[in-house]
Amino acid sequence: MKKSTLLVGFALSVTLAHSALAADKPALLQRSAALQCADRKIELKGACYKEDGYPGLSCTSLRFIISDKASGRELGGQAFKPAPIQTGDSYPIVAEKVGEVTCVETEAKEKFIVATVNNGGNCSRCEWHELYSWDGSLLGSSLDAKKNPAIGAALQATESKKARIIGQGGLNSVRKEPVQDGH
Numbered sequence: 001m002k003k004s005t006l007l008v009g010f011a012l013s014v015t016l017a018h019s020a021l022a023a024d025k026p027a028l029l030q031r032s033a034a035l036q037c038a039d040r041k042i043e044l045k046g047a048c049y050k051e052d053g054y055p056g057l058s059c060t061s062l063r064f065i066i067s068d069k070a071s072g073r074e075l076g077g078q079a080f081k082p083a084p085i086q087t088g089d090s091y092p093i094v095a096e097k098v099g100e101v102t103c104v105e106t107e108a109k110e111k112f113i114v115a116t117v118n119n120g121g122n123c124s125r126c127e128w129h130e131l132y133s134w135d136g137s138l139l140g141s142s143l144d145a146k147k148n149p150a151i152g153a154a155l156q157a158t159e160s161k162k163a164r165i166i167g168q169g170g171l172n173s174v175r176k177e178p179v180q181d182g183h
Contacts, residue, residue, distance in 0.1 A: 025090040037103030037167030041067045044098050044171040060091040066136035076136020095119040103166040106157040114158050
């Protein structure tokens with residue numbers, strides 16, 4: 001009888017401790033922002049929250065999506081993965097943050113989508129540009145430019161004075177809605 005009472009007491013204390021920890025977690029909010037670039041829709045969607053001690057919102061999931069405007073069909077993009085949860089964090093946090101997005105047509109009439117991404121640090125590799133094809137495929141980043149000359153050349157072509165900006169904007173201005181099921 002004592003063993004079953006101890007087991008029930010232990011199970012109850014674990015459940016109460018888990019409930020107390022869950023009650024202290026900040027609410028997750030759906031984060032979304034969109035940019036129109038000719039026949040492409042660029043979206044950033046995530047489940048985010050305000051973590052004490054961190055500036056801005058922290059996201060536990062984040063997706064960068066490139067879609068065809070006419071059909072609404074998702075063409076490509078990227079899902080950013082959260083780092084393992086750290087002591088003191090409410091949820092696992094995605095380090096990457098997408099800021100400015102530019103849609104460019106180069107002098108050679110190639111179209112690219114360039115996203116500025118950072119991880120919040122203060123270093124030479126803490127901010128970079130990701131290069132996407134017009135069909136939504138991630139081609140590479142400025143971090144790869146030295147190893148992959150084609151990526152470096154494409155990024156240079158998007159920054160040329162002869163390149164035409166099709167669309168540009170920040171994905172920092174976001175709408176926030178509560179997450180329904182906790183994720």
